[in-house]
Amino acid sequence: MAKRITTQTLLAVSLAGFALAAKADLVVLQYHHVSDSTPPSTSTSVSLFEGQMEMIGELNIEVVPLESGTRDALDGKLDDRKQVAITFDDAYESVYSTAIPELEERGYPYTIFVNTDAIGSNGYMTWEQLEKVRDRSGVTIANHSEDHGHLARRPDESRNDWTQRVENSLDTAQETLADRLGIDVPMFAYPYGEFDEALERKIKERDWLGYGQQSGAIGATSGDTRLPRFPMANAYGQLNSLKDKLRSKALPVDASELPDGVIDENPPTLSFTVPDSISVDRLTCFASGQGRVDFEVSGDELTLKAPESFDSRRFRYNCTHPASDGSYYWLSQQWLDLSKPED
Template structure:
């Protein structure tokens, strides 16, 4: 018979050696050498990224199932999901054949008003993609608008605008393609707490554009994805992203991304297994920023000066062992800045 001490020791060993089940989601727009660099991944870089995923032995999974698994910690190794925003034509002509050759599943988030316009897929192309094994189509709004409530926008007008954008796109995808996927990608990665409530009320997952993997502590309406355009998807940093771990902080407890002061303050509690001296944080366009330790295991992060952009982030990492890093990204949104 096992003694209580031995049972405890075995349980402790099992917990300490279990591997966190995290999902790394990669976000693309164009896969092309001829489209705007800021939203494009070159063909050669895309091929290199896919090859690195294969070389690392990582499984590519459907986004919906992968998200559910990661939040339930039912897998033992990192998995990867591939997503494409806006349904650009290059995804159909260039990315889709490359992914089919490897048998990789992927998700295309569609803003329905753009379908059929120059540079975008047609409804016939989307229908053909939807019939392929492993391809998922999901909601990216009707008009790719800025959906966070605008300053001084009446609540009833905002509600009407949101219902038209979210429900209208979901309805059209269902009517035209028979698609009713419970996932939504925020245009521009912008969201606020009231928009999150709308996504939650729909029973959807909400995906943004701040970096980091998805894990058991990830809030279902503010799920991160690693942008993979040329500037962010270079192979030199990709391995760390693919092998990263979700930071063990409840992201639902992090601040609403809409700032009330500039620069904003981010506070969160470090787990007992982490130390502030090994935590590294960066601010968009400012590089590494200082970390202040406050009471009760909390740390405070604030950029040294105000931001002038509409969207920016604080990214924090901490060693996770085996050369991997825990990764936390807090997106910020300044509604006083022009929409872009």
């Protein structure tokens, strides 16, 4: 019979039963604009960005290049080394004028994901600026599609039309980066953080790492085509919660168990096998805009479903669990409602 875990009724277990090893994983931060005058939903204020970089230094967390840090984390090679990687989507002009000088003063490496059609247009970096930063130590420039389109297959789109559209966007951008900058980096950031299983296969076929916008750290159980990053816009990057994010670890749930996130019911149901190292009374789950959500456990299977439907195109379930060193294990499942309008 399923055991229901509520905020009022928790299972009683000993402290020794929930302690997880203090092994470190890679935390990836995701930015768009770094500016006080761009849209708040995708912007990090200048003072907040400076404070975030200062906190990384205060916590003595090593800032590493994204690709090597990701591969080490996936291979379980970090041991107790705390590491963070810094990424920017879209190559906005404020990244060049504001963020990059701050990073270079601190000697922090970073990655810029480029949607190639936008380069040189109003508000974006130019090809000349990208050439300048390309040659600097610790800088990576990678693919963010040609046109920043929604790449998951649309409900009314034929498979052939989708294949042609997506392959053109992926490959044209990669070819443009090679032609203009002489680079061929095997990493891709999904526009809007949206993906489905078929799109993941396209990334896998190209032997690329694929990065989303769902929160959490990258560890040995993460999926290499659905890698998490913590969004750092003003609403999510405040310093009072940043320390927990910077020190977070991947909840040890095999990513192959998790759905691609495209929903066929609203609210959706999430199920996964609870690792032996997890005590369910220490696990807390949340749904976007709905706060803490109850879940059920039957045997070693956890099932979670929000009590209300969602109105947005993208939303998340997040689950956290304390680690033995005072940090948190983190799992974020992003959901995608293809019936809702594209941004």
